[in-house]
Each structure stands twice: as structure tokens, then as C-alpha cells.
Amino acid sequence: xxxxxxxxxxxxxxxxxxxxxxxxxxxxxxxxxxxxxxxxxxxxxxxxxxxxxxxxxxxxxxxxxxxxxxxxxxxxxxxxxxxxxxxxxxxxxxxxxxxxxxxxxxxxxxx
Amino acid sequence: xxxxxxxxxxxxxxxxxxxxxxxxxxxxxxxxxxxxxxxxxxxxxxxxxxxxxxxxxxxxxxxxxxxxxxxxxxxxxxxxxxxxxxxxxxxxxxxxxxxxxxxxxxxxxxxxxxxxxxxxxxxxxxxxxxxxxxxxxxxxxxxxxxxxxxxxxxxxxxxxxxxxxxxxxxxxxxxxxxxxxxxxxxxxxxxxxxxxxxxxxxxxxxxxxxxxxxxxxxxxxxxxxxxxxxxxxxxxxxxxxxxxxxxxxxxxxxxxxxxxxxxxxxxxxxxxxxxxxxxxxxxxxxxxxxxxxxxxxxxxxxxxxxxxxxxxxxxxxxxxxxxxxxxxxxxxxxxxxxxxxxxxxxxxxxxxxxxxxxxxxxxxxxxxxxxxxxxxxxxxxxxxxxxxxxxxxxxxxxxxxxxxxxxxxxxxxxxxxxxxxxxxxxxxxxxxxxxxxxxxxxxxxxxxxxxxxxxxxxxxxxxxxxxxxxxxxxxxxxxxxxxxxxxxxxxxxxxxxx
Numbered sequence: 001x002x003x004x005x006x007x008x009x010x011x012x013x014x015x016x017x018x019x020x021x022x023x024x025x026x027x028x029x030x031x032x033x034x035x036x037x038x039x040x041x042x043x044x045x046x047x048x049x050x051x052x053x054x055x056x057x058x059x060x061x062x063x064x065x066x067x068x069x070x071x072x073x074x075x076x077x078x079x080x081x082x083x084x085x086x087x088x089x090x091x092x093x094x095x096x097x098x099x100x101x102x103x104x105x106x107x108x109x110x111x
Numbered sequence: 112x113x114x115x116x117x118x119x120x121x122x123x124x125x126x127x128x129x130x131x132x133x134x135x136x137x138x139x140x141x142x143x144x145x146x147x148x149x150x151x152x153x154x155x156x157x158x159x160x161x162x163x164x165x166x167x168x169x170x171x172x173x174x175x176x177x178x179x180x181x182x183x184x185x186x187x188x189x190x191x192x193x194x195x196x197x198x199x200x201x202x203x204x205x206x207x208x209x210x211x212x213x214x215x216x217x218x219x220x221x222x223x224x225x226x227x228x229x230x231x232x233x234x235x236x237x238x239x240x241x242x243x244x245x246x247x248x249x250x251x252x253x254x255x256x257x258x259x260x261x262x263x264x265x266x267x268x269x270x271x272x273x274x275x276x277x278x279x280x281x282x283x284x285x286x287x288x289x290x291x292x293x294x295x296x297x298x299x300x301x302x303x304x305x306x307x308x309x310x311x312x313x314x315x316x317x318x319x320x321x322x323x324x325x326x327x328x329x330x331x332x333x334x335x336x337x338x339x340x341x342x343x344x345x346x347x348x349x350x351x352x353x354x355x356x357x358x359x360x361x362x363x364x365x366x367x368x369x370x371x372x373x374x375x376x377x378x379x380x381x382x383x384x385x386x387x388x389x390x391x392x393x394x395x396x397x398x399x400x401x402x403x404x405x406x407x408x409x410x411x412x413x414x415x416x417x418x419x420x421x422x423x424x425x426x427x428x429x430x431x432x433x434x435x436x437x438x439x440x441x442x443x444x445x446x447x448x449x450x451x452x453x454x455x456x457x458x459x460x461x462x463x464x465x466x467x468x469x470x471x472x473x474x475x476x477x478x479x480x481x482x483x484x485x486x487x488x489x490x491x492x493x494x495x496x497x498x499x500x501x502x503x504x505x506x507x508x509x510x511x512x513x514x515x516x517x518x519x520x521x522x523x524x525x526x527x528x529x530x531x532x533x534x535x536x537x538x539x540x541x542x543x544x545x546x547x548x549x550x551x552x553x554x555x556x557x558x559x560x561x562x563x564x565x566x567x568x569x570x571x572x573x574x575x576x577x578x579x580x581x582x583x584x585x586x587x588x589x590x591x592x593x594x595x596x597x598x599x600x601x602x603x604x605x606x607x608x609x
Binding site for chain 1: 310
């Protein structure tokens, strides 16, 4: 299986680049995944990633896009509290691309 | 996904046939399921030994059980009526995406092993062996069919390519070659109850969040109950409604309708999914297993009525198969003896004054409607022929003042698939999905340019996700696609009735 190399350690990922063991995530890894996705990580990107991880730790799933929008709105103000803004941060979709950077499994289904 | 390079097809000036591009989609195939995706479904983990023989044996088994399949394989006269009707052919130009060519992938093997002429003179009758090259073609091109059945509308013999594609996928699963996308999801439903993998606490949290949002916005306490024993209605809706945009806006709409009509409802965390992906892989056993979660939830919660949310193929399963799969439903209220569609419920409430809508709330929009393939060609709503076309439009027209239909050749029973149906709504097929959306995008462009359409409503979770994803490739804003109940949600008058 393919792997990201982080500070000399291999962290396995699936064919789409999602890591297979959530517990192996760290910020260096997130930066490597973000680079591979062509993302320039800003404070807002990190806020999304951190919120996703906190939510996942509590609920074992990524939050609904709506919940994520609300959290970002609370932290950064109403002009950044929209699905559209999240797409500006993560052009391949806040649910999937942000989950990949945050080390969470890909949301599956009709999404 | 930066490595996926392809060109979005250009809008055709005239809606003529695309130039033939042999083999242009030969590289397109979904990720193959791993043993951990296959085994929970009872399929072999990977390609079995003697798979050639086993595939032929499985085909023989299906021919015994499904007489229609044999008729479809026998009756094609190569008239060509279907060739230009498939959105994937129109969008790609790959001749193997002509429905007849797709059917022939299975038909040629059928002829070789199950017809006298094919056994004696294979070359004369287009009979072929089941070999690696054939299997590769099956895997690629039966996953370039969204089982939308548009071709069947135009076939003079009524040959249903979807049935053939389901059979081929069932055979492949039985020799250990399934898709990661569908099989991973089905396994998740068996364990967690929905495609998304949304556990009960997360579902409760999501629904509580919606209660807060609606109260903040409207000042009205609309409930979004989970696992409420003794509720009258069990809502079965796609789990995307709990997660994605614009799906969740539709869910808010259902909640407001129930609230205003005084209907006591709940969702179930055990059966928190309307979708039944087993239909896409042609597995009756898996379809049965998923459908029975709905029966168990309905009995456990003691509901009297089942209502399905906006999900295309779920309504096909509910409307056409649910009684055989998970019936009898004799414990339901005799007034509502079969599962209903949320649009049937809302439409009835509008007509009888059970809810009041103010369409001017949507005056910033001009709407059109995308008929979902499974609803359009495999079901009905209400008790009048064509209700599946009129009822959604009646609800939209009661919610908005400005509505325009797209080209008649692209709506109702002739509707085009969104390009992501039938188990193909996965990132690894994005090129196919973008190209397959071409005919729908062309029809949308016409009404945008000529009638000022600003939004397209849909009633299927797959359609909504697919359009949100692919519309930007064609220069449309992703927010243009809306849920029908999102429009209802904007227009509904909450509070005390006059």
C-alpha cells in the first residue's frame, strides 16, 4: 500500500490519498497532504481541519457541511460562514478534501 | 484529484450525434473493491480461480431466475434506435457507450454458452468467450451505465439495459470483482444503518442543530425527532440529507411540513438510509437485507405510516419492490397501506389547506425541474398516470411564481440522467460524470439563456450531489441546484393557521 513519508516514518494511505489509520495523523502529515492537493494552508484552513478532528473525536464521523459552516462563521465572522467560502478554501469540496487533510475517512454515499 | 486531466465537452450547436471516438473511455473504471469490502456482503474477496466458468454458471443461474433477462438478450434486432440516447455516449463519443454495444458485452457471452448457434458457429453470430479481455470490458463499460433506462424508452422491444448492467455487475461480484464505492457503502449500511456511516449520536446532534437553526431563523420550534417511539410517521430519507448541501435544506423543508400539518414523525437511527445500493449491483439478497432494516425500524418504533424523502432509486425500491422485499405492510394504517413519497404528502396538504405557501418568498428565483431517472421511468406518484411528473411540478409551482420546463426531449419519461446515478457517484469516475452530464447541461443552458432560469430543483440525493459537483465544469454556479423541499421550506407559512 502507498504511504506518505513524514519525518522518516511511513503513514499508509488508500488509493485516493486518505490515510488508513486515523490515529497516525499529525500536523506535518497534514501539510504534506495539503501540498499534494495544491492547497496553501492558511489559518482558516487549519481552523477547518482542527474542527473536523474535534468533531470526529466526539462522533466518529465528519460533521455535516452545515455544522462546519456554522463553526467557521462563529470563529471568522458571517462573511466566511458559507458553503461557498469553504469551497474557496478546499476547491474539491470541504467534506472530502478537508477530511483528507484532517486524516479522516472519506465521507461515503450520495455526497 | 489534480491528476485527473480531461476536457469538459463543449455544448453542441445542434443536438446532433457526437463524432465517434473509438476507445476514448477505455481507461475509465472505478476502484476495485478489496476483500474487506466484498466479504461482509458474502462475495469472494478477490478474483476467484476458474472465474471464467463461474461467471458463465452465474449467468446461467440468472437466466433461470430472471426470464426478462433472457428476453432482453434474445430480442435485439440491431435497429439502432438506442444508439444516440445514452448520455454517456453523447458526452464521450465512445461507441461502446451505445446501449446496444453495452448490451452486446453480455449478449455475446450469452450466445456463446446458451444458444445453439453460438455453441456451433460462434463467429457467425457474434458469440464470444468469457476471457480476461471481456471481463475488463465488462468492468469498464458496465460501470459507464447509470442504469437510467432512457435507452429502454426508445427501444421498440423495450430492452432494458439497466437489467443487463445489473446482471453483469452481479456476476462480477460473484467472481470477486466489485466496486469499492458500492460495496463499501452496502457493508456500512449493514453495520451502521446508513451509507454515510453516521452513528446515532451524530445523527441526534445533527438533528438538534437543525432545530436550533430553524428556531433562530423563524422563531418557531420545529422538531427533528430521532428514534421517537410511538410516532405516527417514520421518515426514510437518504443520509445525504443529514450531511450535504443542498440536501439538508430539503430535510428542513420536510420537518416544517410535518410541523405545520401536525404530523408526529421520526427518523430511525437503525434505518437512517433511503438509498439501497444493492439495486445498483443487481443483488436481490443485499437489497432484501437493506430493505428489512426499514421493516424492523417501523415495527420497533410502532409507526403507522412510512414516508420516503427525496431519493430517486429509493423511491423505485419503495414503490416497485418494497412489498416483496420486506412486506407485508399490514401493520400500517389502512388509510396509508403503502409507503408514500414526501411529495405526495406535501402536495395533498397544499391541496387540502393543511399547509399554506407564499410563493413570493421565492421571487428571487426562476425554477426549472430535473426529473430523476428512477422516479421518472420506474415509479409513479399519486393515483394518476404520470403523477411522478405532475406532482413534483405542482409542489414547485405552489412554492415559486416562476417556473419553466426544459426541452421536452429531456424531461419526464425522456429525462436525461444527471450523470452520476447507478452507483457511479464516485470521485474516481469524475471524468465520466462530467461528460455524462452534457445533455442535461445543454438543456439547462437553453432555459438559462432564453428564460432567465436561475435554479434547477431535483428530488434525488445523487442528482443533487452530482450537479453541485459537475455544474461548475460547465460554467454554472454549484448553488443553482436546489431541493424541491428547500423551495417549500422558504415558502411555507409557519405558526397558527388562520
